Amino acid sequence: MAATTMTTTLGFVLPTSLSPRRGGFRVSVIRCSASPLTTSTGSAASGIVEKPWSTYDARLVLEDGSIWPAKSFGAPGTRVAELVFNTSLTGYQEILTDPSYAGQFVLMTNPQIGNTGVNLDDEESEQCFLTGLVIRSLSISTSNWRCTKTLADYLTERNLMGIYDLDTRAITRRLREEGSLNGVLSTEQSKTDEELLHMSRSWDIVGIDLISDVSCKSPYEWVDKTDPEWDFNTNTRDGKPYRVIAYDFGIKHNILRRLSSYGCQITVVPSTFPASEALKMNPDGILFSNGPGDPSAVPYAVETVKELLGKVPVYGICMGHQLLGQALGGKTFKMKFGHHGGNHPVRNNRTGQVEISAQNHNYAVDPTSLPGGVEVTHVNLNDGSCAGLSFPAMNVMSLQYHPEASPGPHDSDNAFREFIELMKRSKQSS
Ligand SMILES: NC(=O)CC[C@H](N)C(=O)O
Known part of the structure; x- marks a missing residue:
């Protein structure tokens, strides 16, 4: 060269x-x-x-x-x-x-x-x-x-x-x-x-609802899986279909492909889809997707999340994680320059293992603002910020980063299996 x-x-x-x-x-x-x-x-x-x-x-x-x-x-x-x-x-x-x-x-x-x-x-x-x-x-x-x-x-x-x-x-x-x-x-x-x-x-991104512009306008079914030629983690699926509603706050297709590859039947719904309608569809689980902008600018989305909490297992990714943090009573804040890249080290507090992850966010959940019982499951090792939450009493799990990352890294893909297990346990106990 x-x-x-x-x-x-x-x-x-x-x-x-x-x-x-x-x-x-x-x-x-x-x-x-x-x-x-x-x-x-x-x-x-x-x-x-x-x-x-x-x-x-x-x-x-x-x-x-x-x-x-x-x-x-x-x-x-x-x-x-x-x-x-x-x-x-x-x-x-x-x-x-x-x-x-x-x-x-x-x-x-x-x-x-x-x-x-x-x-x-x-x-x-x-x-x-x-x-x-x-x-x-x-x-x-x-x-x-x-x-x-x-x-x-x-x-x-x-x-x-x-x-x-x-x-x-x-x-x-x-x-x-x-x-x-x-x-x-x-x-x-x-x-x-x-x-x-x-x-x-004269312009500011803070306080603007950017989700309305990127969310789908009406519900649709998603069926595509990860192309088998590219799939890298096929040995942990139990074959049972789980019905999942995915709230589209700006959803990345690879989240849907990974859910589908793990055996989920998925209906994607707009960000404003009423919680009552979602519950009528009797899902096994609900996913709150990634999405742009300030989580405090979309109080309607936080309300929807609150209405669903405790009624069905839920999984939040990035914006979905921040909305869950707020719905559980916590606060989010704007970081200095955020995390945007494909090599952020994250510690899984439960296993002690370090995962290399893809990240893209400017906001984060303040862990000190969360009520008792909410566990910080993952920590970003670059700056110690909160990278994942769990609230077992309400079957809640969430990640601040991207387990679906494509082109990768794939260290965190197992989070989709954990969501399947959460839905399975909840189904068995009901
Ligand atoms: N990828 C995302 O969902 C980003 C979340 C939020 N918009 C942030 O910047 O923090």
């Missing part, structure tokens, strides 16, 4: 009268630029040569006043969102189609993205709900036996913004220091830096 060199220069400084939304200090608008990647061999055959003729035609403006010139490879326009960084090395298509990213720009720390293009099998939902993709370098050569189109064509067709050739490493360090930042991504040259900065500071 050709050696690459990159230099970062801090350019000119524009004074501004605007103050940052938080922190109470004043900052200047700082134009940050990364020089284009240059390669020592410069051969197109190496697959990593930047297009030297591309010009900087986009800007990412962050609420802290920094401005990052970039090159656009998706849809044109101007959009505002919260910027988060994701440290996964693979799975960019699953990230693009994970509805939990609604309202966010995702910056990939892996410096080269797009190498395997996109394919029809790796979608986590039928749409891309995130607001934009931010990457260091776009692979100009796409190679994979399943690839049906390039990442750039995919983003453009889906009217999704994507930018590259900015210093993603410097931005990630900034996010780690400042916490998640709101920003505006724009290809519109007519808009001034100050206008975009003002836009980024």
